[in-house]
Each structure stands twice: as C-alpha cells, then as structure tokens.
Amino acid sequence: MSDFDFDLFVIGGGSGGVRAARTAAATGARVALAEESRLGGTCVIRGCVPKKLMVFASGYPGLIADAQEYGWEASIGAFDWPRFRKRLHTELDRLEDVYGTMLSKSDVTLYDTRARITGAHEVTLAGGETVSAKHILVAAGGRPMRPPIQNAELGLVSNDMFLMEELPKSMLIVGGGYIGCEFACMMKGLGVDVSVYLRGGQILNGFDDECRGLVAEMMREQGIDIHTGTSIVEMERADQHEDVTKGAGSDAAMGAPVSENPHPDPDVADNPKSETTADAGCPVWVKASNGKEGTFDAVLFATGRKPNTDELGLVDVGVELGRNGEIVVDDYSQSSVPSIYAIGDVTDRVQLTPVAIREAMAFTRTVFKGEDCPVDHELIPSAVFTQPEMGTVGMTEEEAMRDHEVDVYCTSFRPMRTAFIGRPERTLLKLIVDRETDVVLGAHVVAEEAGEMIQLIGIAVKNKLTKAQFDATCAVHPTISEELVTMSQPAR
Template sequence: MSDFDYDLFVIGGGSGGVRAARTAAATGARVALAEESRMGGTCVIRGCVPKKLMVFASNFPREVENAALYGWDADVGDFDWPMFRKHLHAELDRLEGVYGTMLRKSGVEIFPTRARVTGPHEITLADGTVKSAQHILIATGGRPVKPPYATKDLGLVSDDMFDLDTLPKSLLIVGGGYIGCEFACMMAGLGVNVTMYLRGGQILNGFDEESRGLVAEMMRGNGIDIHTGTSVVNMDRADTEHMPTAGGSDAAMGAPVGEDVTDRTETPGGTGSIWVKASNGREGVFDRVLFATGRAPNTEGMGLAEIGVELGRRGEIVVDRYSQTSVPSIYAIGDVTDRVQLTPVAIREAMAFTRTVFLGEDCPVDHELIPSAVFTQPELGSVGLTEEQARETHDIEVYATSFRPMKTAFIDRPDRTMFKLIVDKETRVVLGAHIVSEGAGEWIQLVGIAVKNGLTKEQFDMTCAVHPTATEELVTMSQPRA
C-alpha cells in the first residue's frame, strides 16, 4: 500500500481532468479531484456546449426566411431570450450533474473547493486540509482576459454572454479570433446590431487566408460591421460629455446620434450603454462591449513556481510530450499548457497521460493534423496546412472551388461554399483541407480522417461522388488552380 493518500490527485474538473480521473480510476488507482467552480469546466459550462446551442438558436430566423422562399407560409416572431436562457442553464445543470455522477461511479473522491500545489506530492485545499498523492495532474484550463484599459470592467467576456438578463440591441466585439467571430454571428442571428473591431487586417488569424476572407465577406453580408486595423482607444459610460456630435458618428457604430440613453436598464454582466472611441477616430455608443481578446492559463495562486514547476511567459505550464512538468511527479494537460486549446485535444492528452503513467505504455501526445471548426455563419472547417504555410515548406498544387450551393441558389441567396485541398506536388499527399459552408464543422471531421491517414489526391478521386451534394466537389476537383 502506498504511503500517499492517493495515487492521483487531479486539480480541475473540466473535460480533460474528468477524463483523466475516470480512466486512471479504471486501472485501480485511488483518485481524487478538486474543482472550485462547476464540474464540466469551460467547454460544458462556459464554452462549447452553450455556444453551440446559441448557434442553433441563431440559425432559425434564416431557416424560416428560406422556408418562406421555398413556398411555406412561414414567419419568425420575436426571440424569447429569457425562455432560451432558462432552458440553456437547465441543460448545463443536467450536464454538470452527469459529470459528477460519472466521477462518483468511477470511485473518484470529489472535493468541491480550490486546491493549491504545496509540494511535489502535496495538495492543500482551501480550508487548509493537506492531501498527498504519488502523481498530481493540473487541468485547470484557461480564462478569458480583458485588455488593460482603465475602464475594462465596463466590458464583458465570453463567460458573461450566457448570463445576460436581456439581449442588447447593439454590441461591439473587440477581437477577430474564433470566439469573437462566433459570437458576432450568433448575436447577429438573434437580431443584435453587431460591430467588430480587430487590430489585424482580417478575421481568424492563423486560418487559411482565402477561407477566412470568404467568411468575412459572408459575415458582412449578414449585416456584421467589421472594422480591420482598428482598436479601442477610450471607453466610458455613455453620458452627455461623451455622446458623439452630429456628423461625427455612424449609426452602425451603435446607438444612433442623439439617442436617449438615460433610461437604459443595467443587467448583470453589463453596465448600461457604453461610449467607445476607436483608433480610426470613429465614436459610437453600444449597449454592450464584448472583449474577445484572448485567454490566459489558470495558474495564478496555485504555488507552482514556488515548488519548481516551470511556467512560460504567459503563465502556461511547460510540459514535455508526455505532459510531464519540470517536477517529475506533476503533470499538466489542456488549456493550462497552452498547447492546442481544444476540448477534444485535452481529452486525448488525458487518455495519453493515463496510458503512460498508469498502464506503463509509451504514449506521447499526438498534436499533428488536428481538425477544427469555427461555428460562424457560414462555418469554417480546417485540417492540416493552410496554403500559406504549405508554400513555405512544400512544392504544392491547390485544388479549389467556390460556388452557390443548390439549397440557397434556388432561392437566389448570395451564400457561397468553398472547398480547398492543398496537395504536395511530388508525393500527391493532401497536406490540408479547408471548407467554408453550412455544416463545415461536420464535414471536416470526416475529411480529417483522410488527411490524418496521409491519403493522396488520387485516392480522394478514386472515391465515387455522391450526387447531388456539395461535398462531391472533394472528389471531383480535377485541375489545380493556376
């Protein structure tokens, strides 16, 4: 019998931490887990799940409009945000309960409290209780951060968006990454007037240039006012001193010039109307401002540096390919390591950790060719190298097509779909695939299987097309782009 209280102590009850605790317990290990907030972590409570449900909700007005153009007597009424929010939180409560039940059934002891690491094998809980473990796993995830403005507390972060009492009429989103773009599309679909400021020249930095350009064009077509090369230089509560003067504003920037903002009701997570001045000189008043300006690893106050755990410049835990830190008994997985910030990746890191530490297998984490999706409208699915990345290291051919899909072309909608394959000219291996379309998130999962397994362009083409579908283009693009 070990001299330690547990074989494994997990700090963090998100998807990665829970998976590691359950799989380790299944090997016969004595496992405990501490979570100071809600079981399920960012993905279940504050990220993927509530966000995707909001995506579904925001799509219905467009679907009803399409139905009317197809001949149905269809009309969409007002959106009942309080009803949706109540149903949403009931679902999150259910999922949180499921996570707790799974842990208990696996024999994991749960501590609903904050935990700090106070030694290579020692964990101290918030009430001062000290526990010991042969192995410690940090899976505390990350959190959204705000820019260092003096008035930053006037703005929201993504966590706040699911708790608003009422939907704003106007929303400024600062940041053009996947979180900012997804919320822009969601809120616009729910009827909110959305403006975006991003410092760079295009949304979705790091994704395929052509793909993100098409997404941006479609977002603008859906009424989202995107301003590139733009940042906030000042923001404050809206009042007579800060209200824009006639001719110095644009209605698309928020509330129209001269709108009475004195009677607006403040709600939790918000502060009433907010005046914003941008770096391009534009001024506007918005009901809410959302900062989608990045995330930071949750390592503050955990005592890690004090016991010798190496941290990176952003506070992330530095680990090797087995998720082991500079202290051999301590491991870390998920967003807290700032490797790949995706829930399925954290789960795979958890499983690799268990196989390595408790089953004795040589199981490094595989971070190559991970499919991803951005749930904008339209969606963007991506796996492998972008065209820009591939050109730096390979002699490539690019196969691409963009067209109006049958579903919306029939009713004369401007929607466009794009499929793109990046192919190594010598080996013919498909190095990357990029899809912009309704349902791209579903499709890229399947395409990812082929790319992950190194299929060639000719092997793609050997597969018979399914007609009439949009995805048949994946196996019928015969000529590379000049």
C-alpha cells in the first residue's frame, strides 16, 4: 500500500483538471479533485461555451436582413435577454452535471471545496481536513482583472457578462484584445450601442497586422465606435457626477442613452475567484485620456487575466512563481517542487482550453504511464469570434520576417454570399511561406466561419506542408477557402 491517501490530487475542476483526473484514474491511480466553484471552469461556465452561444444569438439579426435581400419575407422582433439567459444557464448546469458524471464514472473522489497546498505532498481542505498525495496538480485557471484605477469596481469583467439581468442600451468596452473585440461584436449584434477604448494603435495586438486591420474596419462598418490610443482616467457613478445629465454624455460619440436596469446579477456564486463583484449601482460616467466624457449603461474591462495562484500556499512550500503570479514549470509541466505540477491558465503559457487539455494528457502520459511526453506548444491554431471571425495558425507576417526570407500570398475580396446583396464585408486569406524551403510558416483567415477553416488548415501547417503541396490540392468551387490553393503569385 502507498504511504499516501491518493496518487494524484488535482486542484481545479476546469477542462484541464478534469481531463488530468480522468486520464490518470484510467491508469489505476487513486485520484481526488477539489473545486471550490463549479465544475467546468472558465471555459464551460464563464468563457468559451456561453460566449459562443452569445455569438450565435447575436448573428440572427444579420441573417434575417440577408434573407430579406435574398427575397424572403422575414422579420425579427426584439431580443429577449432574460429568456436567452435562462436557457443559457440551463445548458451550463447540464454541462456541469456532465463533468460531475464523468468524474464519478472514473472513480475520482470529488471535494466541493477550496484546497490549499500545505506541503510537497499535502493538501488541506477549507474545512480543515488534510490529505496526502504522491503528486499534486494545480489546474486552478485564471481570472479577469480590473485596471488599478479609482472606482474600477463600477465596471464589469467578462465573468459578469453572462449574469446580467438585462442588456444595457450602451456599453463601453475597455481593451482591444480578443475578449474585448468578441464582446463588442456580440453586444452590437444584440442591439447594444458599443464603444471600445484601447491604449494601442490597433485592436488585437499580437495578431497579423493586415488581418486585425480588416477586422477593425469591419467592426467600424457595423457601427462599433473604436477609439485607439485611449484609456479611462476617471470614472464615477453617473448619479454622483454633478456635470452629467441623465440620458446623454457630453459628446455624442462617447456616450449613449442609459437604460433603467443595467445591473449584473449580484449572485456570483459560480465565480468566487473573481476579484470583486461589479457594483450594482447606476450607469457610469467616464472621462477618457483624450479629455472626452461620456455616460454608459455599463463598462466592461477586458484588460487582461491573472493566474489563480493567490492563497494556494505555493510560495510557502517552495513553488516558484513568475511576475504575473503564474506557476513556473518545465516542458513536462513540473514546478520547482518535483511533486507539484501545473497546467492550463495557471501557468500563463498558452491560455486556450484545448491547450490545457493537451497539457493534461501529456502530464498523465509522463507521470502515470512512464512515457517521455513534453508538452507541445508549437503551431497551435486559434480563432477570434468577432464578426467576421479571424482564424490563425503559425507565424504572422511580422514575426516571420524577423528570421526568414518570406513570400506572402494574400487575397482579399467580397465573398459571393454578401456581395450579391451589396453588403460591404470583405474576406482575407493569407499564407506566409519560407522562400528557401517553401514550407508554409503561417496561415491567417478573416471570414465567416474562419474558426472552422483554421482547424483544418492547422493540420497542414502543423505538418509543415509546402506551398507546392497546397497548390497540388484541387480547389472546391465556389468556396472562400478555394483561394488557399489558387494563389499562384506572392503579393510581396
């Protein structure tokens, strides 16, 4: 018999933690998992899943408008947010139950409580019970952050977006990363007047410049008011700012009429890791760094995330943390304490759910199957669910040019479906090719269903196919994606 209560103790019941627990238990290991909030974690409860369902909901007005142009007698009424919200949370409850059932069927012992590491092989639960484990895996995820400005608690964070009792009529989104841009498109599609402030000169920092430029253009075409080089310098409750009259800001472009009930649900029991709960007060007055002022029903901070390493006892037992509070790990997800491992957002490597799942499987193969299985973070495809979507895998043009002589194959056009009815949407497809080896170093798509396309393109790029091999594949006509195999001459 082992000297430990468990072979593995997992802290965190998100996608990565649950996958690690189940795969380890399948090897015969005795496994326990502690989750203080809800099984499913960020992705299922307050991230990918509810976000994608909101993306679907926000797209229907555009589809009805297209149907009318194509000859259909079609109309759409007002969006019923409470009805959608109820159905959304019913689905999230169902998925949480699925996760619980999977753990139960895998014979994983589940603790519905907070856990703290109190030794290299010891975990103490919130109720005071102490258990021992040969290996400890931290998969506690991350949380959205508010900026360090006065009254920041008046703003929402991404977790709050799925808890709102009613939709605001106007919203200011602070931050131009993928979370901010996705919510901007979603809320605009649902009928909200949306403005975006970002400190940089363009949205979607870190993505291909040409692609993010087109996404920004299409967002503005939808009526989203984007202000670059702009941040909030002051914010107050609108009813406490004497110079603001209810219903209008001092600049028409910076504010919009306020609604009667913009408040988020005060019940944040599904996310106790959130730093604070958004203030359930009246609309918010803000002053921007460019001097303009405005009043918004709601302000959303999409200004970054932080690993959930606070109060886990990590430093006390010798686990090294990085500058952002992330657990520093090696290629095998092992921390500075040999018995303690970490995967997912808590390591701040690649903050994507499929990556956390792959890290979990690599961990099990290494620790419980005895295989040499380092984590592979090379050539990970990803998608940004703006409208239109953007899909990307591999190097951007800017990254590739630093170390390679490259040919850039690029085309941009109005797709058939929307060009037929006179809509201005444009599509962009781009391949970055190493001039010496002909290997495709990166692929980027801005188009409807770009996320679906990039999953398949990612297989080719991951396997280092050449441009000649792309060209040897017959096109499917008429499709948007056929351009990936018909671009015969480099644009530059």
